[in-house]
Amino acid sequence: MPVKIIGIDPGSNITGYGIIEISGSSHKAISWGCFRLKRKTLADRLLQLHEELSEIIQIFQPNEAAIESVFMSKYPDAALKLGHARGTAMVTMAKHGLKVAEYAPRQIKQSVACYGAAGKDQVSTMVMRLLGIKEKPIYDATDALAISICHAHMRSSKLLAAK
Amino acid sequence: MPVKIIGIDPGSNITGYGIIEISGSSHKAISWGCFRLKRKTLADRLLQLHEELSEIIQIFQPNEAAIESVFMSKYPDAALKLGHARGTAMVTMAKHGLKVAEYAPRQIKQSVACYGAAGKDQVSTMVMRLLGIKEKPIYDATDALAISICHAHMRSSKLLAAK
Numbered sequence: 001m002p003v004k005i006i007g008i009d010p011g012s013n014i015t016g017y018g019i020i021e022i023s024g025s026s027h028k029a030i031s032w033g034c035f036r037l038k039r040k041t042l043a044d045r046l047l048q049l050h051e052e053l054s055e056i057i058q059i060f061q062p063n064e065a066a067i068e069s070v071f072m073s074k075y076p077d078a079a080l081k082l083g084h085a086r087g088t089a090m091v092t093m094a095k096h097g098l099k100v101a102e103y104a105p106r107q108i109k110q111s112v113a114c115y116g117a118a119g120k121d122q123v124s125t126m127v128m129r130l131l132g133i134k135e136k137p138i139y140d141a142t143d144a145l146a147i148s149i150c151h152a153h154m155r156s157s158k159l160l161a162a163k
Numbered sequence: 164m165p166v167k168i169i170g171i172d173p174g175s176n177i178t179g180y181g182i183i184e185i186s187g188s189s190h191k192a193i194s195w196g197c198f199r200l201k202r203k204t205l206a207d208r209l210l211q212l213h214e215e216l217s218e219i220i221q222i223f224q225p226n227e228a229a230i231e232s233v234f235m236s237k238y239p240d241a242a243l244k245l246g247h248a249r250g251t252a253m254v255t256m257a258k259h260g261l262k263v264a265e266y267a268p269r270q271i272k273q274s275v276a277c278y279g280a281a282g283k284d285q286v287s288t289m290v291m292r293l294l295g296i297k298e299k300p301i302y303d304a305t306d307a308l309a310i311s312i313c314h315a316h317m318r319s320s321k322l323l324a325a326k
Binding site for chain 1: 204205206207209210212213236237238239240241242243244245246247248249250251253254255256257258262263265
């Protein structure tokens with residue numbers, strides 16, 4: 001039975017999302033894009049993220065969810081800002097009954113580009129190739145699709161290991 | 164007309180809340196306590212915070228909300244963790260139609276203890292005195308009540324200035 005996975009690349013201004021459908025070993029891109037948080041106050045920007053992500057979840061009905069686990073910033077202020085968006089995305093997905101898997105950036109890059117220190121452009125190129133996407137999406141979206149692909153690989157490994 | 168204010172002191176493990184009712188220049192404590200996030204995964208802990216805070220909002224129907232604005236940690240990891248809880252609390256309050264005011268720690272301490280560098284114990288003692296609370300609450304709750312009191316002072320100043 002096909003499974004839909006939503007991947008989220010959270011950011012304090014732009015949060016990318018990417019939904020793929022997997023069936024056996026085949027992957028298909030379903031939807032991708034980003035939420036640009038533009039409202040005036042922080043609380044309202046987080047509400048915008050919650051509302052727009054909820055809408056995407058309601059439309060595409062993903063079965064599983066994944067997000068990047070580690071943030072390497074040296075700056076506490078940037079980490080706090082990212083935490084707001086990441087927490088909002090996680091609670092929104094949990095509220096819709098989705099279990100949220102977390103993967104380290106290296107693991108995600110390794111999964112799509114076979115190289116843990118791959119650059120954004122390499123990740124983007126590989127995501128487009130793996131999913132047969134013709135027009136280059138914004139990096140936030142390809143990063144999010146990469147997270148979905150990583151989750152697809154990890155769950156297959158787990159399923160195989162459980163057999 | 165009396166106005167109910169909810170103050171939130173977010174934390175990655177414990178989030179304090181404090182609700183006061185103001186009528187003219189009088190303040191009354193309505194409810195205070197904390198949410199101890201104990202579920203297994205981060206997404207589930209944030210969902211727990213969202214659910215328990217939503218319940219408190221539904222029970223006490225506050226009209227206005229306030230939260231601490233600045234986090235002084237030197238550690239990005241701690242800031243990211245706090246951001247998750249802070250973002251979840253903010254989006255939950257915004258979802259319930261509450262406008263969320265933000266105040267710096269110094270401003271909050273100044274507001275209740277007349278001293279911006281007051282310690283937790285001083286803040287707690289002053290909050291108890293100002294609100295006539297007999298039994299010492301957990302610091303997370305007195306900090307949250309201090310945030311509500313700070314908002315009460317700031318909105319009165321604004322209302323006076325607008326006259």
